[in-house]
Amino acid sequence: MTIDTVTTIELGSGEAVRPHWPEGTASPDWTETEWRAFANPAGTLFGGSWEGEPGTLLLDPxxxxxxxxxxxxxxxxxxxxxxxxxxxxxxVFHVPKGFRGTWITLEPSKKFFFASTA
Known part of the structure; x- marks a missing residue:
């Protein structure tokens, strides 16, 4: 691999993704955008930045x-x-795969994230 495979991760840069969650899990005011800066070929490891407005999202699991x-x-x-x-x-915090509960965005927020579905 060469230096061209090294990715800079910046707020608001990358591919804009708006995750689709199951019906009834997000509050009516839930708004979020993931900015995916990288992903492995299988799509099981990805990351970038995220921004969201106040609202709730039930994640079970x-x-x-x-x-x-x-x-x-x-x-x-x-x-x-x-x-x-x-x-x-x-x-900095880790949310384990399988956690059962609610994500609550209390005020307009931004974060960097790194996720694995494996």
């Missing part, structure tokens, strides 16, 4: 392992038992 690096805003994860963790700028 969470479809991939994801590492999130918050740049701005504030989000929360709440499990089905009601236990909750919040994350803001500068915080």
């Amino acid at each position: 969470y479809p991939y392992d994801e590492i999130c690096v918050m740049v701005s805003g504030r989000v929360a994860l709440e499990d089905l038992a009601g236990d909750r963790k919040e994350f803001g700028p500068g915080q």
